[in-house]
Amino acid sequence: MPERSDLPVTTRTTHRRLREQGSTSRRDLDDILRSGVICHLGVMVDGDPMVLPTAYGVAGQVVYLHGSVASRSLVAAPQATICVTVTHVDGLVLARSVFEHAVNYRSAMIYGTPRLVTDPAEKLAGLRALAEHIVPGQWDYARQPNKKELAATTLLALSLAEASVKIRTGPPDDGDSPDADLPVWAGVLPLAAAWQSPEPDPVLPASIPLPPHITALANRPVR
Amino acid sequence: MPERSDLPVTTRTTHRRLREQGSTSRRDLDDILRSGVICHLGVMVDGDPMVLPTAYGVAGQVVYLHGSVASRSLVAAPQATICVTVTHVDGLVLARSVFEHAVNYRSAMIYGTPRLVTDPAEKLAGLRALAEHIVPGQWDYARQPNKKELAATTLLALSLAEASVKIRTGPPDDGDSPDADLPVWAGVLPLAAAWQSPEPDPVLPASIPLPPHITALANRPVR
Numbered sequence: 402m403p404e405r406s407d408l409p410v411t412t413r414t415t416h417r418r419l420r421e422q423g424s425t426s427r428r429d430l431d432d433i434l435r436s437g438v439i440c441h442l443g444v445m446v447d448g449d450p451m452v453l454p455t456a457y458g459v460a461g462q463v464v465y466l467h468g469s470v471a472s473r474s475l476v477a478a479p480q481a482t483i484c485v486t487v488t489h490v491d492g493l494v495l496a497r498s499v500f501e502h503a504v505n506y507r508s509a510m511i512y513g514t515p516r517l518v519t520d521p522a523e524k525l526a527g528l529r530a531l532a533e534h535i536v537p538g539q540w541d542y543a544r545q546p547n548k549k550e551l552a553a554t555t556l557l558a559l560s561l562a563e564a565s566v567k568i569r570t571g572p573p574d575d576g577d578s579p580d581a582d583l584p585v586w587a588g589v590l591p592l593a594a595a596w597q598s599p600e601p602d603p604v605l606p607a608s609i610p611l612p613p614h615i616t617a618l619a620n621r622p623v624r
Numbered sequence: 625m626p627e628r629s630d631l632p633v634t635t636r637t638t639h640r641r642l643r644e645q646g647s648t649s650r651r652d653l654d655d656i657l658r659s660g661v662i663c664h665l666g667v668m669v670d671g672d673p674m675v676l677p678t679a680y681g682v683a684g685q686v687v688y689l690h691g692s693v694a695s696r697s698l699v700a701a702p703q704a705t706i707c708v709t710v711t712h713v714d715g716l717v718l719a720r721s722v723f724e725h726a727v728n729y730r731s732a733m734i735y736g737t738p739r740l741v742t743d744p745a746e747k748l749a750g751l752r753a754l755a756e757h758i759v760p761g762q763w764d765y766a767r768q769p770n771k772k773e774l775a776a777t778t779l780l781a782l783s784l785a786e787a788s789v790k791i792r793t794g795p796p797d798d799g800d801s802p803d804a805d806l807p808v809w810a811g812v813l814p815l816a817a818a819w820q821s822p823e824p825d826p827v828l829p830a831s832i833p834l835p836p837h838i839t840a841l842a843n844r845p846v847r
Contacts, residue, residue, distance in 0.1 A: 438713050439727060446636075447636075450673040451666065490661050495766075502755065543719065544720055576828070586822075586835055590820070600715075603795060
């Protein structure tokens with residue numbers, strides 16, 4: 402019996418291959434989404450798939466995406482299934498054989514037909530989730546959207562109900578194969594992303610200090 | 625007149641919005657692809673778009689993608705247009721207003737119908753491009769694929785002929801707006817990825833040294 406917190410398995414989210422990399426843990430999904438910076442949105446535009454890097458936010462059981470009301474991809478999205486993928490690359494898996502080379506990664510793919518958010522309160526909450534996703538504290542610190550800006554923004558809500566999580570960790574798989582006798586170094590070359598030192602806008606008055614919620618991220622690993 | 629090296633503009637690669645972010649420079653495309661670690665592959669599977677993180681390699685005018693012959697996405701790919709997107713996130717653009725928040729990024733989107741590579745020589749060359757993409761020197765160092773492994777691998781070739789490049793750099797756009805009078809810090813929080821210290825496979829004999837071509841990457845920024 403799957404636990405209550407487990408992700409439901411559908412045709413699209415069934416792990417067909419490399420099953421050891423599939424996860425049905427809701428906690429894994431939440432962790433991947435929480436620590437992602439951007440996602441890649443897959444959407445059909447004029448009959449062909451288009452993959453766009455874009456910001457996102459999460460609130461409850463929903464991923465929010467936003468963009469200009471003039472965006473072709475966002476206008477097309479609510480009419481069909483989309484796929485939102487968030488990927489963390491954690492390292493290169495350098496094996497004895499080229500064939501066993503791999504990537505250590507954590508990836509979440511969310512499928513569904515997004516809903517166009519029109520309710521003003523939900524629209525504000527969704528945009529807040531987007532702003533707060535990476536820099537917590539920024540929504541209350543910066544100037545919030547006015548009516549004109551809200552009208553110029555398309556907000557989509559995608560349910561987290563249908564999601565697939567894949568995770569690979571650890572050393573190469575050929576440590577117990579005949580290749581392990583080769584004089585070839587094998588292991589992982591880790592990769593990490595980190596926020597750097599904030600760069601003030603050149604026209605920013607020197608009297609405006611860096612607020613603590615931005616300082617809290619500076620020169621820290623992305624988590 | 626576009627320069628000879630410029631990317632051709634098609635319906636799919638026309639920059640409709642935020643035109644200042646569009647680039648038609650072949651050099652920009654090459655730089656983005658060279659320094660990417662993985663791509664996101666958009667492919668139609670059973671009528672819906674699927675976005676998969678996957679490795680890639682570049683040789684001449686072609687992007688190579690590979691996977692198991694059992695992969696649903698790779699089996700489906702040669703029958704229709706796919707989209708391969710490589711994205712670098714360079715920083716968060718923290719503006720005075722939430723509306724003007726943005727991401728500094730470099731992104732390449734390549735469209736086309738991939739070709740299944742069956743020629744043995746091209747298959748080896750494509751797999752070599754994949755192995756060498758991130759760790760130059762690894763193809764000649766590790767054990768190269770044998771016949772059985774080659775037969776188990778699907779290799780796709782996607783022409784670089786139809787590509788769209790988008791780049792955003794620099795400070796927020798509201799430095800010359802009325803919002804610039806607000807007491808709000810504005811600027812860029814840069815993001816950088818770096819290779820860390822190599823982690824040997826726990827079962828690796830201590831007598832096998834780390835080769836220089838891997839040492840060359842260790843503890844260096846991803847470029």
